[in-house]
Amino acid sequence: MDNQTKSGPISDGALEEYRPYLLRYALLQLRDNTLAEDAVQETLLAALESRSKFSGKSSAKTWLTGILKHKIIDLFRKQAKEATQVSLEVELESGAGDFDLLFQPDGHWNTWPQAWADPLKNLENKKFWEIFEICAKLMPANTARAFMMREFLGSSTEEICKDMQISATNCWVMLYRARMSLRLCLEHNWFGGNFERK
Amino acid sequence: MLTCKEVSKLVSQSLDRRLSLVEWAGLRIHFLLCEGCRHFRQHMAFIRRACQRYPD
The missing domain is CATH 1.10.1740 (Rna Polymerase Sigma Factor; Chain: A)
Known part of the structure; x- marks a missing residue:
């Protein structure tokens, strides 16, 4: 193109x-x-x-x-x-502890993150992007918005806090959850090797 | 010593804010000892890179 x-x-x-x-x-x-x-x-x-x-x-x-x-x-x-703040609060609250299961009670990983083989090569792969899009769409709406603003649209966390009317801490929490869910989804559906990559 | 769970949060936050010297040092020490978290850090860096390159 x-x-x-x-x-x-x-x-x-x-x-x-x-x-x-x-x-x-x-x-x-x-x-x-x-x-x-x-x-x-x-x-x-x-x-x-x-x-x-x-x-x-x-x-x-x-x-x-x-x-x-x-x-x-x-x-x-x-x-x-236009949106009510409620859905954002509900999302923040209901998502708390979402990734606790990845860790043992003492804070160690349950399953250790493995190396992703030659990850940059995947960026050339059309199928990788299809999986990436599916994974990104799994995030809850507000979490996705914070993530998109940060990583795609180049907003600072200050701008995101202001736009979404959330505290800096909540902003970091949302971005953390977004990255965790994307990582997990990519690991399961792409890097885990369950997918035909040819 | 930071736990892996704490490290995962700090690694994410390091993409959004400047870490304090103590936090930064805590991460360095943890990475020396923990291969899983080193991989996690690479995954986070990869995700940022991927978003910047979407889709070529």
């Missing part, structure tokens, strides 16, 4: 080619088809309007993803204002 010419404006058709990629990206973050489609639509419209500003220094994909990230952050902020 990165066959964009280095200079000159991008044609409508070329922009349209990025729609499936952008939709997949938006869907992972927003978990809602309608919201994701709207965000992508707005992104492509914004790109059409400002395509003269696209320098060609970065790839068109990177440029479009940058616009989309801003749209997603706006949507998250809007959601945070």
Whole structure:
């Protein structure tokens, strides 16, 4: 998809080619088809309007993803204002102790984390990303949002606390749970070797 | 000495905030002795890297 010419404006058709990629990206973050489609639509419209500003220094994909990230952050902020704090509190409370079972009472691992063989090579594997997406979607909604803001949209924890109106401690707790669940899911479904990787 | 459970939390937090010197030293000592937690730290680093590269 990165066959964009280095200079000159991008044609409508070329922009349209990025729609499936952008939709997949938006869907992972927003978990809602309608919201994701709207965000992508707005992104492509914004790109059409400002395509003269696209320098060609970065790839068109990177440029479009940058616009989309801003749209997603706006949507998250809007959601945070509309959503009741209750669901977040329930999620924080009900998730407490979720990962206790991974540890013995004295705090040692029950099952020691094993080395993941040549992990960076997996980033080239399409199937790895399918599993990654499935795993990411298993996180509870608010936990996922904190994680997406932190790792995909580049927000600081301060920004996440402010946007989601949670304390720094709760923010760290949510990010911890997000990473733990993603790690566990990847270990079981990918690195554990139960999956045909060819 | 930190437990593996505490280490897992600190490793995650080290991705979000600057650890205190005591916390940092506690992690270093634990990693020297605990292979499982060294792997865990690599997994966390990999997850961050993966998110940054999604999807090429």
